[in-house]
Structure formats: structure tokens, C-alpha cells
Amino acid sequence: MxxxxxxxxxxxxxxxxxxxxxxxxxxxxxxxxxxxxxxxxxxxxxxxxxxxxxxxxxxxxxxxxxxxxxxxxxxxxxxxxxxxxxxxxxxxxxxxxxxxxxxxxxxxxxxxxxxxxxxxxxGALAITEADTGSDVASIRTAAAREGDSYVIHGEKTFITNGADGDFYTLAVRIGDAPGAAGLSLLVVDRATPGVTVAKRLDKLGWHASDTAEIRFDNVRVPAERLIGREGAGFAMLVESFALERIVAAAIAVGSAAVALETARGYMSARRAFGRTLDTFQALRHRLADLDAELEAARQLTYHAAWLHEQGEPAGRESAMAKLVATELGQRIADACVQVYGGYGFMEELPAARMFRDARGATISAGTSEIMREIIARALFDTKGEGR
Ligand SMILES: Cc1cc2nc3c(=O)[nH]c(=O)nc-3n(C[C@H](O)[C@H](O)[C@H](O)COP(=O)(O)OP(=O)(O)OC[C@H]3O[C@@H](n4cnc5c(N)ncnc54)[C@H](O)[C@@H]3O)c2cc1C
Missing domain, CATH: 1.10.540.10 (Acyl-CoA dehydrogenase/oxidase, N-terminal domain)
Incomplete structure (x- = not known):
């Protein structure tokens, strides 16, 4: 095309x-x-x-x-x-x-x-803590400057590549400035003394990805591990969230396309009442609606990516793309389970995993509610940005 x-x-x-x-x-x-x-x-x-x-x-x-x-x-x-x-x-x-x-x-x-x-x-990006995820500015993991080093105390959770990865780009609080102004980013090797993988987390889906809780107890890293300058962490994170959301939207679009393709393939092979499923108008129209919505989500994602590439502000469009594509991804995975009938509920066939995996996408890299909040701010006012 x-x-x-x-x-x-x-x-x-x-x-x-x-x-x-x-x-x-x-x-x-x-x-x-x-x-x-x-x-x-x-x-x-x-x-x-x-x-x-x-x-x-x-x-x-x-x-x-x-x-x-x-x-x-x-x-x-x-x-x-x-x-x-x-x-x-x-x-x-x-x-x-x-x-x-x-x-x-x-x-x-x-x-x-x-x-x-x-x-x-x-590598892993470690922002979320047990008490705070969406509200990034409230993280509590702290790093104190001691001579040529920073000494880190705190805990992170839900960290992708957290247990098996080699290093963390770690969001920490340095100094007394409250909220967003106190955030900085440090790079920390997993092998540094005081870093422990507290738990490998069991998840509803995304089973092949390691997701972990990490503890930082008196972890000393050289001061050169600071990314940029102290206090600039929140701005760097917010800037990168647009790309994160475009990435999540593109994966959701690709996943939904595979789910739709899988459903269509099954419908052309499976027979009921002497006909293949792909001849039943109720099913054909359900998939036709989803295909149309998928094309809209895909083009919105491309548009957000294009804006980002041009160096234009893409906060609103990337939030829209992530919201629309990941929510649609769940509906398409659900439709895929439904057209498989009883086989859709069985783990040995692909629909069940697609269904479970689609669920994570409206939570990670910023929830759907936060995406709506960003879109609403652009609609009603232009104040800062949550995750
Ligand atoms: C599989 C997976 C992988 C992840 N990987 C990483 C990773 O690699 N690194 C990392 O740092 N984090 C990671 N996360 C964490 C993820 O970014 C957070 O779970 C997410 O940002 C939500 O934070 P929370 O879980 O603390 O929920 P909370 O912020 O406590 O939110 C709970 C609920 O309240 C809603 N809510 C919160 N604030 C508002 C508001 N202002 N308006 C309306 N509703 C609101 C949320 O949408 C949600 O429904 C991962 C999560 C998952 C599930």
C-alpha cells in the first residue's frame, strides 16, 4: 500500500x-x-x-x-x-x-x-514505586551527594527488564526541592552493591518479560552517573513520554492487526451450520467495524510519530494515539477470543494470550485515564503534564 x-x-x-x-x-x-x-x-x-x-x-x-x-x-x-x-x-x-x-x-x-x-x-527505566506510578513527581527514592558519589535509598516496582537487565535509568529525588523540581536521573548498574532484586512479579500477561521489584539500599554510584543536571529529571522524563506513548501505540496497532488476522484466518477455516464462519454477516460486520477503527488508530499513531519526528509538540497526539490504539487493542483481542468460541478460552491457542497481553497496554507507559487527562488539559487548559 x-x-x-x-x-x-x-x-x-x-x-x-x-x-x-x-x-x-x-x-x-x-x-x-x-x-x-x-x-x-x-x-x-x-x-x-x-x-x-x-x-x-x-x-x-x-x-x-x-x-x-x-x-x-x-x-x-x-x-x-x-x-x-x-x-x-x-x-x-x-x-x-x-x-x-x-x-x-x-x-x-x-x-x-x-x-x-x-x-x-x-537496560530498564525505573520510575514507578509501590506508592506512586501515575504521579511521577511524588516518587521517594532518594540520592544524596557524598563527595564524588551519590548514595541511593529506595525501592522501585513493576520494572520491565528489572531482574535480568544490566542497568537502570533510575528516577531519584536529590536535595530538598519538593515535587517535580527535585527529580533527577541516575544510571545504576544492577551489579552495584546494595541493589537487590526483591521480587520477580507474576503478571496477568506479558509472561516472557521480566518485571521486578528492585531495592536500593545504601547504593553508591559515581557522581558522573548523573544524566544531565540535578533537578532536570522530570523535564527529561516528560519529554520522553511522548515517544514512549507512540511506541506503545505502534505495538498496540501491530498486536491488534495480528489479532484481527488470526480471527479472520480462523473464520475462514471453522465451519458451523454447514458454512464457514466468515460467511456470517454478524461476524463479518463486527470485524469490519474493528478493521475500520484499527486503520484510524494506525493513521493517528503515524501522525503522532510524524509530529514527533518534525520536533513539533506531540504530547496531545501521542496521548490520543496511545489511548485509542491500546483501548482498541483490547476490544480486538476480545473479538478474537469470541470468534474462536470455546477454543478462544483455551491456553493452547493464540487468542487467550493475545487477550491477556492486550490488557497490560492500557496501564503501562501511562494509563488510559492519564492519557485522557493530558488530552483534556489540551482541550480545556494547557497546564503541565502527568505521566
Ligand atoms: C506490565 C507492566 C510493565 C511496567 N513497566 C514499567 C517500567 O519498566 N518502568 C516503570 O517505571 N514502570 C513500569 N510500569 C508501571 C506503570 O507505568 C504504572 O503501573 C502506571 O503508570 C500506573 O501507575 P500505578 O500502577 O501506580 O497506578 P496509580 O497511579 O495508583 O493509578 C491507579 C488507578 O487510578 C487512576 N488514576 C491515577 N491518577 C489519576 C487521575 N489524575 N485521574 C484519573 N485517574 C487516575 C489510574 O489510571 C489507575 O486506573 C509497568 C506496569 C506494568 C503493568
């Missing part, structure tokens, strides 16, 4: 990603879902193919592509049939490393971004 956003090179890249996911990922995801983790080797293979630094500058090992190469990549990841795989890989590239790449020192980029792009290191 001709597109204003995708050229032949993007489509070629999309096919390369599809081939990789179908041949080297999908056959193994059942085992990874059972183990609750993605093997390190897969990150290394993704890195070797240039899939982990798609938009990053070439001088840091990236491919220097535009955002539509990333969109093609993210839409293809769900062909793995594992939301957990999509989460682990997208966090590494689009959430754990962008702040370091944009605001970190050369040394930090060399130590963390370059090996992440190569697939030799795996």
Missing part, C-alpha cells in the same frame, strides 16, 4: 524484521513465556542486525533511521505472539536509553548506549 510515511526502504526493513520475528522468535516464545524471560542471545542477535539502535546516530552504533523505521519495527514485533517479548525489546531501545543518548555525557553513552545498541547490555 502506498503511504505518505513509508518508502520502499521502510517496507524492505519491515520485511526483514518480519522474517526475523517469524523465524527466530515466534518458534521459541512458548518456552520464553514459561521461563518468564527472553534469552540474552536474542538481544545480541537483534543488536547484530541493527534492530536495537534504529533511530540512534551512527556515531553511537545506531542506524540513524527516521522514526518510521521504528514504527515498522514495532508493528512487526507482535508477530512473535508475545506481548512480553515486545515489552522487553521496546523498553531496551525506546525507554531505558534515550535519556542517556540525549542528555548523558560521552562517557555514559559509551558505557551504556553503545553496548545496548549492540545487544550486549540490557
Amino acid at each position: 502506498r503511504s505518505v510515511y513509508f518508502r520502499d526502504e521502510h517496507e524492505q526493513f519491515r520485511l526483514e524484521v518480519r522474517r526475523f520475528v517469524e523465524e527466530q522468535v515466534a518458534p521459541h516464545v512458548d518456552a520464553w513465556e514459561a521461563e518468564g524471560r527472553i534469552p540474552r542471545e536474542i538481544f545480541r542477535r537483534l543488536g547484530a542486525l541493527g534492530f536495537l539502535g534504529i533511530t540512534a546516530p551512527e556515531e553511537w552504533g545506531g542506524s540513524g533511521g527516521d522514526i518510521f523505521f521504528a514504527m515498522a519495527f514495532l508493528e512487526e514485533l507482535p508477530r512473535s505472539m508475545s506481548g512480553g517479548f515486545c515489552a522487553a525489546v521496546s523498553v531496551q531501545q525506546f525507554m531505558a536509553t534515550p535519556h542517556i543518548l540525549r542528555y548523558g555525557s560521552e562517557a555514559l553513552r559509551r558505557e551504556f548506549v553503545v553496548p545496548s545498541i549492540a545487544g550486549h547490555k540490557v
Whole structure:
């Protein structure tokens, strides 16, 4: 299909990603879902193919592509049939490393971004705490300056790549400034003394992605691990949330497309009352409505991505894309379960996992309620931005 956003090179890249996911990922995801983790080797293979630094500058090992190469990549990841795989890989590239790449020192980029792009290191973004998620400005994990170091105390939870990853881009509070003004970002190795993985969390879906609770007890890191300057953490996070939401929307669009394709395939094979399901108008129209809505969500996501690429404010549109695509993703996964009938409820077929995995997307990377809040602020006033 001709597109204003995708050229032949993007489509070629999309096919390369599809081939990789179908041949080297999908056959193994059942085992990874059972183990609750993605093997390190897969990150290394993704890195070797240039899939982990798609938009990053070439001088840091990236491919220097535009955002539509990333969109093609993210839409293809769900062909793995594992939301957990999509989460682990997208966090590494689009959430754990962008702040370091944009605001970190050369040394930090060399130590963390370059090996992440190569697939030799795996990163996590650690913001959420047990008492606060949506209200990012209320986090309590604290870092105190002591000579040439920061000493960190606190706890984070729901951290993707938290147990098996190598480092955290960690949101902390430095000094006495209250709320958003007190936030900073530090890079912390998981292997630093005082860092413990308190718990691997059991989840409703995304089983192949490791999600953990992490404790920081008297953790000492060199002062050079500060990203940017003290007190700039909230601004850096808010700036990156637009990309996070576009990424979540693109994965939701790709996941919904796979669910719709799966439902259509089943409908053309399954027979009832002497006919295949795809001849029943009630089912055809239900899927037709969803297909139309999916196209709208897809184009909105592309538009948000285009605005972001142009350097235009994309807070409103990225929130809209995330809201619309992830909520629709749940409805499409639900329809997929329904057309499978009893088989839709069985774990041995793909519909059940799609249904469970779609549920996480309206919560992680900012809930639907927070997306509505951002859209409402743009509609009624223009005050700050929550997560
Ligand atoms: C699978 C998974 C992976 C995750 N990965 C990461 C990660 O890698 N790093 C990380 O830092 N975090 C991660 N998170 C955490 C995620 O970002 C938070 O769960 C999310 O931001 C919501 O925060 P909370 O859970 O504290 O809910 P709360 O903020 O307590 O919200 C509870 C409910 O209240 C609603 N609510 C809150 N404020 C408002 C408001 N102003 N108006 C209306 N409704 C409101 C919310 O929408 C929600 O429905 C992950 C979460 C999940 C489920």
C-alpha cells in the first residue's frame, strides 16, 4: 500500500524484521513465556542486525533511521505472539536509553548506549514505586551527594527488564526541592552493591518479560552517573513520554492487526451450520467495524510519530494515539477470543494470550485515564503534564 510515511526502504526493513520475528522468535516464545524471560542471545542477535539502535546516530552504533523505521519495527514485533517479548525489546531501545543518548555525557553513552545498541547490555527505566506510578513527581527514592558519589535509598516496582537487565535509568529525588523540581536521573548498574532484586512479579500477561521489584539500599554510584543536571529529571522524563506513548501505540496497532488476522484466518477455516464462519454477516460486520477503527488508530499513531519526528509538540497526539490504539487493542483481542468460541478460552491457542497481553497496554507507559487527562488539559487548559 502506498503511504505518505513509508518508502520502499521502510517496507524492505519491515520485511526483514518480519522474517526475523517469524523465524527466530515466534518458534521459541512458548518456552520464553514459561521461563518468564527472553534469552540474552536474542538481544545480541537483534543488536547484530541493527534492530536495537534504529533511530540512534551512527556515531553511537545506531542506524540513524527516521522514526518510521521504528514504527515498522514495532508493528512487526507482535508477530512473535508475545506481548512480553515486545515489552522487553521496546523498553531496551525506546525507554531505558534515550535519556542517556540525549542528555548523558560521552562517557555514559559509551558505557551504556553503545553496548545496548549492540545487544550486549540490557537496560530498564525505573520510575514507578509501590506508592506512586501515575504521579511521577511524588516518587521517594532518594540520592544524596557524598563527595564524588551519590548514595541511593529506595525501592522501585513493576520494572520491565528489572531482574535480568544490566542497568537502570533510575528516577531519584536529590536535595530538598519538593515535587517535580527535585527529580533527577541516575544510571545504576544492577551489579552495584546494595541493589537487590526483591521480587520477580507474576503478571496477568506479558509472561516472557521480566518485571521486578528492585531495592536500593545504601547504593553508591559515581557522581558522573548523573544524566544531565540535578533537578532536570522530570523535564527529561516528560519529554520522553511522548515517544514512549507512540511506541506503545505502534505495538498496540501491530498486536491488534495480528489479532484481527488470526480471527479472520480462523473464520475462514471453522465451519458451523454447514458454512464457514466468515460467511456470517454478524461476524463479518463486527470485524469490519474493528478493521475500520484499527486503520484510524494506525493513521493517528503515524501522525503522532510524524509530529514527533518534525520536533513539533506531540504530547496531545501521542496521548490520543496511545489511548485509542491500546483501548482498541483490547476490544480486538476480545473479538478474537469470541470468534474462536470455546477454543478462544483455551491456553493452547493464540487468542487467550493475545487477550491477556492486550490488557497490560492500557496501564503501562501511562494509563488510559492519564492519557485522557493530558488530552483534556489540551482541550480545556494547557497546564503541565502527568505521566
Ligand atoms: C506490565 C507492566 C510493565 C511496567 N513497566 C514499567 C517500567 O519498566 N518502568 C516503570 O517505571 N514502570 C513500569 N510500569 C508501571 C506503570 O507505568 C504504572 O503501573 C502506571 O503508570 C500506573 O501507575 P500505578 O500502577 O501506580 O497506578 P496509580 O497511579 O495508583 O493509578 C491507579 C488507578 O487510578 C487512576 N488514576 C491515577 N491518577 C489519576 C487521575 N489524575 N485521574 C484519573 N485517574 C487516575 C489510574 O489510571 C489507575 O486506573 C509497568 C506496569 C506494568 C503493568
